[in-house]
Amino acid sequence: MSHEDHDSAQAGASSEAATATAERPTRRLERPETEWQRVSPRYIVVDMISTFITGAIVTTASLIPFWLGWEQGWMLGAGLAAIFVIVLAVTPRRVRSIGYLLRDDDLLFRRGIMFQRFVAVPYGRMQLVDISRGPIARAFGLGELKFVTAAASSGVLIPGLPLETAEQLRDQLVAVAETRRAGL
Amino acid sequence: MSEHTPFAAEPPAQPTASEPTAPEPTAPEPTAPVPPAGTSTVTDLADGEWHRLHPATPLFRGGIAFIAIIGVIIVNLRDRILELWFGYDDIDTGPGGDFEADAIDFLVREELIIVALLAALGVLLLLVAGFYFSWRMHTFRITGEAVEVRSGILFRTNRKGRLDRIQGINVGRPFVPRLFGAAKLEISVAGNDANVQLAYLRSRDADALRRDILLLASGARRESAASTSATAAHAGIGGILDERVHELLAPELDVELTEPKSIVRLSPGRLIGSTFLSETFIILVLMLVAIVVSAVLSGELFLLFAMLPGLIGIGGFLFARITRSLRYSIASTPDGVRVGFGLLSTTNETLPPGRIHSVRVSQPLLWRPFGWWQIAVNRASRSSQNGAAGQQQTTILPVGSLDDVRAVLGLLLPEAASAERQALLEQALLGSGPGEGGEFTVSPPRARILRWFSRRRNGFALSPEAVLLRTGAIWRGLVVVPFPRLQSVSVHQGPLLRALRLASVHAHTVAGPISPTLGALDVVDAGRFFDEVAASALRAAQADTSHRWRAEHQQHTESAGAASTAEAPHQPVVPPETA
Numbered sequence: 001m002s003h004e005d006h007d008s009a010q011a012g013a014s015s016e017a018a019t020a021t022a023e024r025p026t027r028r029l030e031r032p033e034t035e036w037q038r039v040s041p042r043y044i045v046v047d048m049i050s051t052f053i054t055g056a057i058v059t060t061a062s063l064i065p066f067w068l069g070w071e072q073g074w075m076l077g078a079g080l081a082a083i084f085v086i087v088l089a090v091t092p093r094r095v096r097s098i099g100y101l102l103r104d105d106d107l108l109f110r111r112g113i114m115f116q117r118f119v120a121v122p123y124g125r126m127q128l129v130d131i132s133r134g135p136i137a138r139a140f141g142l143g144e145l146k147f148v149t150a151a152a153s154s155g156v157l158i159p160g161l162p163l164e165t166a167e168q169l170r171d172q173l174v175a176v177a178e179t180r181r182a183g184l
Numbered sequence: 185m186s187e188h189t190p191f192a193a194e195p196p197a198q199p200t201a202s203e204p205t206a207p208e209p210t211a212p213e214p215t216a217p218v219p220p221a222g223t224s225t226v227t228d229l230a231d232g233e234w235h236r237l238h239p240a241t242p243l244f245r246g247g248i249a250f251i252a253i254i255g256v257i258i259v260n261l262r263d264r265i266l267e268l269w270f271g272y273d274d275i276d277t278g279p280g281g282d283f284e285a286d287a288i289d290f291l292v293r294e295e296l297i298i299v300a301l302l303a304a305l306g307v308l309l310l311l312v313a314g315f316y317f318s319w320r321m322h323t324f325r326i327t328g329e330a331v332e333v334r335s336g337i338l339f340r341t342n343r344k345g346r347l348d349r350i351q352g353i354n355v356g357r358p359f360v361p362r363l364f365g366a367a368k369l370e371i372s373v374a375g376n377d378a379n380v381q382l383a384y385l386r387s388r389d390a391d392a393l394r395r396d397i398l399l400l401a402s403g404a405r406r407e408s409a410a411s412t413s414a415t416a417a418h419a420g421i422g423g424i425l426d427e428r429v430h431e432l433l434a435p436e437l438d439v440e441l442t443e444p445k446s447i448v449r450l451s452p453g454r455l456i457g458s459t460f461l462s463e464t465f466i467i468l469v470l471m472l473v474a475i476v477v478s479a480v481l482s483g484e485l486f487l488l489f490a491m492l493p494g495l496i497g498i499g500g501f502l503f504a505r506i507t508r509s510l511r512y513s514i515a516s517t518p519d520g521v522r523v524g525f526g527l528l529s530t531t532n533e534t535l536p537p538g539r540i541h542s543v544r545v546s547q548p549l550l551w552r553p554f555g556w557w558q559i560a561v562n563r564a565s566r567s568s569q570n571g572a573a574g575q576q577q578t579t580i581l582p583v584g585s586l587d588d589v590r591a592v593l594g595l596l597l598p599e600a601a602s603a604e605r606q607a608l609l610e611q612a613l614l615g616s617g618p619g620e621g622g623e624f625t626v627s628p629p630r631a632r633i634l635r636w637f638s639r640r641r642n643g644f645a646l647s648p649e650a651v652l653l654r655t656g657a658i659w660r661g662l663v664v665v666p667f668p669r670l671q672s673v674s675v676h677q678g679p680l681l682r683a684l685r686l687a688s689v690h691a692h693t694v695a696g697p698i699s700p701t702l703g704a705l706d707v708v709d710a711g712r713f714f715d716e717v718a719a720s721a722l723r724a725a726q727a728d729t730s731h732r733w734r735a736e737h738q739q740h741t742e743s744a745g746a747a748s749t750a751e752a753p754h755q756p757v758v759p760p761e762t763a
Contacts, residue, residue, distance in 0.1 A: 026707055027685050029677045105722045114679055120718035121672040124725055150374065150564060151671035151692035153699065182725035183538070184349070184374055184564050184669075184694070 029116045033108065036099030042140045043160025044095045048088055049136050055084030090114075100158050105180060107147060107173070109156045121156055124182035125149045129170045133163070145169060150184055229389060230326040230396035234334075237322055238384040242315035244361045245383065250311065324382050326393070328400055331371055331380050345373045345380040347401040348731045351565035354533040355390050362387075362529065369393060372565035374694070379565065398519035398534065403732030446513035446524075447595065448581065448588045452506075454556070458583035459505050461550040468498050509582045514592060519733070521595045523580055538730025539563060540596050541669040541693040542700055543580075545589055545613060546661040557589045557613075558582065561596065562696030578697050589613070593664075600650035600666050608645060612652050612662045616641040624654065625713075630684055631704040644689070644702055644713060649724075651691055651717055653702045663700045665691045667717075667724030675714045677707070689713045 059081045066073030093113055101108040106122045130146040137143060137159075143166045147156040161169065229235050238244075258265075291300050314337070322335040332344040354370040361367065367390040368383035385393065459465060472491055479487035507527040514523050520536040541562040551557070559581035581592050593601040593609065601609060611619045617640045618624045626643030627635055635642045638657035645652045651670070653663040670691055677687040681703075687710035688703040705713070 027682050029675060029687055029707060029711065031711075106718060116677045116682075117674060118714060119672055119674040120714065122718075122722050122725055125671050149671040149692070150694045152695050153690065153692045154672040154674075156672075180726070182668075183728060183731040184351075184541075 029118060031108075031110070031118065033101055036101050036110065039095060039098050039158065039160035040142060040162050040165075041095075042162075043137075043142055044092050046137050046140050046142060046160065047095055048091050050134070051084065051088055051091060055081065055088070059084065095160065098159065102172075107156065109147075109158065119154060119156055121147060121149060121154055122180070122182065123173065123176045124180040125154075126173060126177040129173050131163075131166050131170055147173065229385075229393050230400060232325060232327040234323040234325045237319065237324070237382065238366045238386055239319065240361075240364060240366060241322070241384050242319050244358075244364075244366060246315075248360065326397060326400070331397065333380055333382065343380055345371055345378070347397065348403070349373045350397070350401045350536060351539050351563060352533050352535045353394050353397060354531055355394055356531045357387070357526075357529060359528045367391075371397065374564035394534065395519075398536065399734075401536065401732075402519060402734035446515050447591045448512070448514050448584055450509060450512045450582065450584070452510065454554075454583055455506055455509050455512075457554070458551060458556055459502060461548070461554075463548060463550070465498070465501075466550070468494065468501075472498075505582075512582060514581065514595065516595050521580075535563070536730075537598070537733045538668065538728065540666070541696070542663060542665040542691075542698050543593065543596055544661060544663045544698045545593070546659070549658055551583070552660075555585055556583045557586065559584070559589065559592055559596075560697050562693050562698045564694045586613070597650065597664060597666055600647060600664055605647055605649075608647060608652070612645065612654050612664075613660070616657065618643070619645075625705070625709050627686070627704045628706045631686055631706075633684070634686070634704045639704075642702065642704060644705075646713075646716055646720065648720070651700075651720075653691070653700050655702065663698055665693055665700050667720045668728035668730065669693060670717070670721040670724070673714060673717045673721065675710050677710075687711075689717075691717065 059077050062080050063073065063077040066077065090113070094111075097113050097116075098111045100110070105124075106120050109119045109121070111117055126147060127150055128148045130148065131143050132146070133143040141163055142160050143163050144157060144159040145161055145166045147154070147158075149156075158169075291297050317337050318335070321337055321340075322333070324331065324333045326332075328347070330344050330346050332342065334340060334342045351372045351374055354372065355367050356370060357367045361384050365387045366384040367387045368381060369385055369390045371380045371382075372378065373380070382390075382393070472494055475487060475491045475494075479485055508525050510527045511530065512523075512525055514521065516522075517534065520534050520539070522532065522534045524530065524532040541564060543562075544560045545557055546560070547557050558579065560578050561580050563578065580596065581588060584592065590601070590606065590609070608623055611623060615624075616626075616638075618626055623645045624643040625645070626641070627639050629639070631642070632639045638655065641654055641657045641660075643654055645654070650664050650666045653665075655661045655663075670693065672692045674690045674692065675687055676690065681687055684704075685707050686704050687707045688701060689705060689710050690702075691700040693700060
């Protein structure tokens with residue numbers, strides 16, 4: 001039982017520390033960094049268009065049973081449509097939550113509001129950098145940059161970068177990775 | 185090497201006088217696999233010249249199947265041959281034999297028998313020639329920088345692996361080649377199916393070559409590599425058979441090094457016990473019992489036959505697992521950890537230092553009364569040869585006591601499991617709660633709803649060398665990720681965790697059976713984990729020299745100079761403008 005007490009005391013201490021720094025108990029993951037590089041606002045439109053297209057196709061496909069005579073089949077389509085409308089509604093916030101930060105020796109990447117994710121990747125761990133552009137993104141002059149390490153789970157994919165920014169960032173990442181090269 | 189055309193029919197001429205070109209028999213001897221006695225035993229194959237493989241290679245690689253096919257054909261034509269020899273022509277060939285008999289009758293009737301025989305002979309010659317040329321064109325060389333293999337007759341392939349990227353060297357001896365004193369050397373570099381295979385070599389050459397490659401790869405100077413490869417005396421003509429028997433029985437052939445002593449002894453009792461107590465085995469047995477019960481109750485006894493495949497499967501599984509692990513050995517060599525498996529077909533893998541990306545020590549529930557543990561690792565390369573019982577060669581210790589675990593961890597992670605870290609490891613394996621010195625940060629009490637029993641065990645500790653993730657009160661587990669191998673770190677939070685003010689952390693390493701993650705941590709602790717691990721990983725990556733593991737002893741000043749030059753051109757990081 002003494003261990004229990006010790007644990008709760010420790011937990012209390014850590015939440016106190018949290019209140020000391022943030023003035024309130026933090027529920028969300030917060031970072032002290034504030035100067036995040038954000039992706040282009042045009043990416044909101046790109047993301048909404050592609051979500052809309054996917055949603056339209058999926059919803060249409062889900063209505064096939066209804067057309068074939070299943071009376072309650074419309075509920076399936078309606079439910080899916082509602083989900084896609086919600087996704088569309090939160091897209092602007094979701095896109096604004098994507099950010100990256102070039103620190104001295106590593107790249108910090110964040111995304112998500114509901115499902116938050118922060119990643120720190122040392123530049124020296126870079127195996128390659130990919131720039132890819134889908135048809136919609138290309139129409140808006142955007143591209144996405146993928147930073148690949150030896151670990152598949154690193155998953156640093158920065159979407160919605162203007163092409164020149166993406167290329168500049170790629171060249172820069174390659175250059176700094178070269179000076180900070182680490183083994184596997 | 186751009187001057188070699190991809191279709192170079194002849195490898196460059198061998199040096200004539202300087203080297204006694206022992207591994208280059210000019211006459212093809214695919215049927216005489218035993219090397220001629222009296223030649224020097226340790227040929228320096230790692231001299232940067234092109235060499236050929238064991239002359240019996242085609243036989244081991246595909247020739248055995250070819251002989252089997254001929255055997256099948258002969259068996260099928262048995263009746264025909266009998267008829268030819270004994271001259272009676274009313275053999276009842278049965279319904280299956282009719283077609284074949286018709287074909288041969290047709291040949292005889294049309295007087296095409298000569299043509300057919302010639303055609304068969306031609307095919308045979310073509311095959312033999314193919315085997316011969318594929319052997320002749322299959323050459324390898326080992327330079328100070330890389331190991332390179334060229335093969336193929338029409339479609340040439342040229343594979344080159346950089347020595348400082350070696351992730352492991354595996355000497356495999358499948359049963360039949362092993363009988364003939366051949367072994368294959370597999371040099372794995374990072375990546376899926378990124379192995380450079382030298383199959384097959386003479387057993388002794390394989391061991392000598394492994395040592396040479398490791399020496400070259402380690403960053404030690406070439407001269408010292410040459411000086412250590414003294415030639416061992418050969419037993420003479422009469423000793424060939426002796427030598428075969430010796431090779432077959434010796435667990436590990438190493439010409440130079442005294443045989444490394446295994447630090448773990450796997451007793452057959454423990455091996456069999458752990459196999460019977462594994463969860464897969466128990467599930468299989470339960471399924472069989474269910475079949476038997478339902479067969480007896482329903483009276484449909486033919487159901488019992490349905491379990492025959494299952495029984496055979498279980499038997500095979502048990503046999504494979506036990507024979508593979510029976511001669512298990514793990515030992516420390518100057519060039520890394522050497523793990524050996526196998527009773528009939530053996531594999532022997534050397535993992536140079538710093539090639540282990542994460543280690544998991546786990547204890548299945550049923551092993552707990554016996555205090556048995558299992559150790560698996562993540563590696564950057566994927567070997568084509570399997571380890572114990574068809575498991576990937578990621579299982580380093582199939583089963584062992586706590587002492588074995590300590591010894592093996594000491595080999596795998598010498599820094600992270602050093603003497604002063606033993607208390608921490610003890611706490612990580614067996615303990616729960618934050619520990620006496622508060623080394624472990626465990627989940628807060630409100631995480632009990634997610635971690636019913638393991639709330640106080642679910643936690644992490646950061647030592648200067650590694651991050652330790654401890655999980656599970658019932659199925660105990662511990663994942664150790666050394667900082668120099670850590671690729672990146674992340675922290676996640678979904679809606680459920682947010683409601684509880686919790687977060688989960690992930691340490692990213694190369695893909696493998698282990699994914700180091702820890703859930704249900706306090707949000708503040710998770711943030712601290714993220715910051716500290718990111719900083720430590722950077723520090724460790726800059727100090728790491730294990731890709732040339734011997735260089736730091738030999739050329740300390742040089743590597744320090746290299747480090748400072750690497751330090752010097754640090755570019756300032758300026759974020760590009762977002763338009």
